[in-house]
């Protein structure tokens with residue numbers, strides 16, 4: 001089986017996913033195509049050699065709709081022979097896109113691909129895509145549908161994570177992310193975003209709040225208490241988890257992933273194409289898997305997806321030098337650390353989505369790049385990226401430096 | 403043709419625009435007057451009367467080459483209209499003559515827009531006069547479809563047309579929240595139609611059309627305030643693009 005090598009990985013900075021966010025005035029297709037253009041420029045890429053561009057996007061409607069991958073390819077002035085496809089595995093879409101791009105290489109059906117993702121949450125808001133899970137009563141009843149915020153609080157309740165536990169995690173995420181920015185750990189991958197006039201729009205993750213403390217977080221009200229209580233969602237969750245009796249609402253704006261705009265792209269190919277293009281492989285995608293788990297608690301997928309990929313590769317959590325576990329909510333990462341019994345100092349060493357935001361379709365591919373940069377910086381070998389995914393899924397990918 | 407000057411009535415109830423053409427200096431002067439009025443807490447209503455014609459100013463703007471001075475200028479122009487719009491004073495524009503470009507924007511930013519018979523509104527692309535906030539305000543008044551039609555047919559709008567379109571002599575609700583299309587079929591179809599019509603007619607040769615279409619397209623997705631900024635970016639693009647070409 002051919003190996004799938006990672007040749008390059010880049011990402012945009014993350015802009016606040018609001019009208020006041022610095023990337024609000026740039027359309028998602030432009031954000032994605034700027035990323036593709038930069039990848040081409042950095043690697044002096046002859047795009048005729050590209051077999052496919054796979055982009056994750058969780059709200060593929062309106063200006064993000066109609067196969068944004070192919071439209072971004074065209075907007076980036078890639079050769080017209082390059083196709084593009086958009087994939088949706090909710091929050092892991094960006095990682096899934098890289099996995100699919102890698103699978104094309106591993107199967108021998110492609111030589112050079114790009115995996116990545118895009119989400120402009122300020123312009124195409126979360127939830128705007130609709131879908132049967134949330135809305136069709138025959139599905140919602142049967143699966144005990146609750147939104148992810150309620151699931152996160154249910155997870156914290158079930159595994160006894162207190163408000164202090166999740167807040168402490170969040171404070172550390174902010175510290176680690178600010179430290180990484182200050183020390184320029186992300187600079188290898190970040191591309192500055194300019195408008196049509198060459199004016200700088202954003203060159204840093206603007207959500208970070210370095211000054212976050214336990215005290216400042218203590219003043220924030222739980223975000224999902226009101227809707228949980230008033231709309232019956234808590235009861236739905238408790239019908240599925242009667243042993244919990246009462247949901248402890250611990251998540252709020254400061255310990256949940258922030259809503260942001262951003263895009264990322266990862267260049268993946270076989271060995272021969274690297275030689276042909278004169279570019280050096282940085283790592284290989286060793287293995288990956290996705291899995292489905294119980295959808296009401298929804299967010300425990302990372303441990304199960306990781307175990308599945310460990311089984312396949314006959315590896316053990318101890319074989320992993322660094323983990324990137326998407327900080328969708330603080331309890332997700334705490335649970336992962338406990339379930340897999342991994343050391344906290346190996347997980348999200350440069351912070352994550354609580355500090356910097358989670359641009360749904362792009363995050364997975366951003367994490368892959370962040371992990372690779374950090375493995376290189378520390379001269380370590382093996383890393384695992386995993387994300388919890390809507391409807392109870394999880395995705396995990398193991399990369400290994402070469 | 404003469405440069406405009408301003409006459410402020412003793413009781414501050416009206417500003418008369420004397421002369422026919424705004425340039426940058428007159429704009430600055432006008433801004434000072436509005437600023438002073440805003441600082442006097444007692445004023446409730448002010449009527450502004452005369453020509454809202456800014457051909458000279460537009461020429462000045464489009465001959466700017468320094469990027470920074472261009473930014474300052476564009477901010478200045480939009481800031482003036484915003485000041486009028488956000489003021490507690492009720493402003494009425496009494497257009498008497500010609501309305502063009504940034505000065506027309508001042509008129510459209512007022513709470514009431516009135517006009518005398520014979521008034522002409524100039525939206526032609528060749529003079530690039532409709533940019534700088536005018537488009538945003540038109541979208542607010544007319545919606546995206548009519549704005550597209552109006553700006554792309556390239557003609558001057560006479561008093562009767564403007565009345566019909568409710569650009570003048572009707573009560574403009576400034577609190578009106580733009581009716582966002584959220585990408586309904588009509589929105590998509592409208593842009594498919596206009597894009598192809600303009601593209602097939604003018605090929606890629608006229609950047610003004612790209613700018614107009616883009617401003618209306620993006621502004622219909624984003625909010626009004628964001629729209630102003632988008633419009634500013636496109637005007638800048640247009641100016642830089644023109645300079646590059648020449």
Ligand SMILES: CC(C)(COP(=O)(O)OP(=O)(O)OC[C@H]1O[C@@H](n2cnc3c(N)ncnc32)[C@H](O)[C@@H]1OP(=O)(O)O)[C@@H](O)C(=O)NCCC(=O)NCCS
Pocket residue numbers: 091148149209212213216217220223251252253254255256257258259328329358388389390
């Ligand atoms: C939790 C959530 C509902 C909060 O939304 P929100 O209230 O709009 O959050 P904001 O980021 O605007 O923060 C609100 C306020 O909290 C406060 N705040 C946020 N983070 C803070 C921090 N670290 N320290 C101190 N205060 C903070 C601020 O006062 C902020 O207001 P400001 O930005 O005007 O200063 C939202 O972020 C969310 O849904 N996140 C999860 C997204 C998701 O589900 N993704 C998929 C995962 S499966």
